[in-house]
Amino acid sequence: MSTSYGRPELSEEDRERLKRVYADLQLLATSDVPAVAAAARLAVAQVAAALSGQGLEYELYSNRWK
């Protein structure tokens, strides 16, 4: 394997942060303020991709917070 491949990892603290921000965004996605709910729904989708990409737990179907 080429030595130029770094393998950065999330710290435990950052893993928790990622999960926490995902939970917060899910709550905001049901906000009564349209602009806030819309932004949170898009953001939760992006964070979901990051969670999934890191191999962390995922349980995130959109219809569950509709």
Add this chain to the structure above:
Amino acid sequence: MGQGELPRGYWNPNSETMPRDELRRHQLHRLKRQLEHAHAGSEFWRGRMDKAGLRPEAITSLEAYAARFPILKREEITAAEAISPPYGTLPSVEVGLAIRHHQTSGTSGAQPVRTFDTARDWAWAADMWATGAYAMGVRAADTALVAFGYGLFIGFWGLQYGLEKIGCRVIPTGSFDSEKRVQLLVEQGCTVLACTPTYALRLALTAEQMGINLAREAGVKVVIASGEPRPEATKKKIEEAFGAFCGDTAGMTEAATIFMFECAEAPGGCHIIETDYIEEVVDPETLQPVGYGERGVRIMTSLGREGIQVFRYWTNDLVVKRPHTDCGCGRTWDLYEGGIQGRHDDMRKIRGVWFMPSMVEDVVRRFPEIDEFQCTLQLIDELETLVIQIEPMAGSDPAGHPALRVRFAAQVKRELSLTPIVEVAAGLPRFEMKARRFRDLTAPAASG
């Protein structure tokens, strides 16, 4: 820039270097979630699982899944969609959650496959593209020109978003012609070009006709090629023309995004994104799995999409799987040797010899005097015969065409063990996406 100078790295180090046993557990975990979601939300998938006597909880291993879950054909998707267009009984979530619609072109005469993506689907789709582009050496400082029509066909739409996600400056060239695109490549200092392999060659030729040497005058370091099988000779020609690394990738409308990519190590194949797909390769006759190094048809299961899901989809793509250890990048994702090698439904036995249209392209690309080609299979004197039309480069001396025809025919015979009829032609069709250069005129549909 040579391939050796490209930056190396992983978009998601954890996923891309996950040990194989952990990867299998990860796939099974995600598969179960996907099946539960499909059973709960999709009338089509619930009916299919119930009919097969397969509740999601019955799938306890990847082996059980491959052995028992029925294969899905394209016609079944279009039939399900026809029940109540546009999406019929397929969706696993309410269509109201969709943020975009795409469909296949339907140019082959079949009903188009229609599909939608939710916000989560689309974020995932872009992330798959980002995974591939990053592995090719694309970084935030890059400027990318995407030569794509941006219509209903999903094509490079996901790449646009994937590149934005990486942080690139993206130039969407929608309806621009080739000359304008060449100008932009040079003027904007583009370091990345995305298009089909065929179109990359078209741009290189256009530049030559404009008196521009792209390898010297443009700063392209990566050509992201997708949308067609790409023989090695075509890759080499693109890399020489641009002085860049040509990375292969492939996706499909039914998946919303890409499922494989070629990393900057250029291992002669593409890594399968195995955290997000289960990819089986089966013998087209027996439907039994084939091993590493054996050609078969690709059966795809997507683990990433919530709106329209696919399980064990018969893609018709011919592939040969190789172990991940054949590449030095450290990814634990297996490879498809040479990417997609052809289409099962394009594969023919002509007078006892296996033939695929990509074999002709492989020869054509080593003849710099040939600009474009078309081939047909015809019945001539009751014998199946390969007829190849070649269009010489514009401005070439017609006096040399007969000799070119003879040399080309001899080379095809030498490499394919078939004696073709070769004709010199003009005005052959050009393609930006999904080049169609082969027609079987012996098939019953062709005569109707």
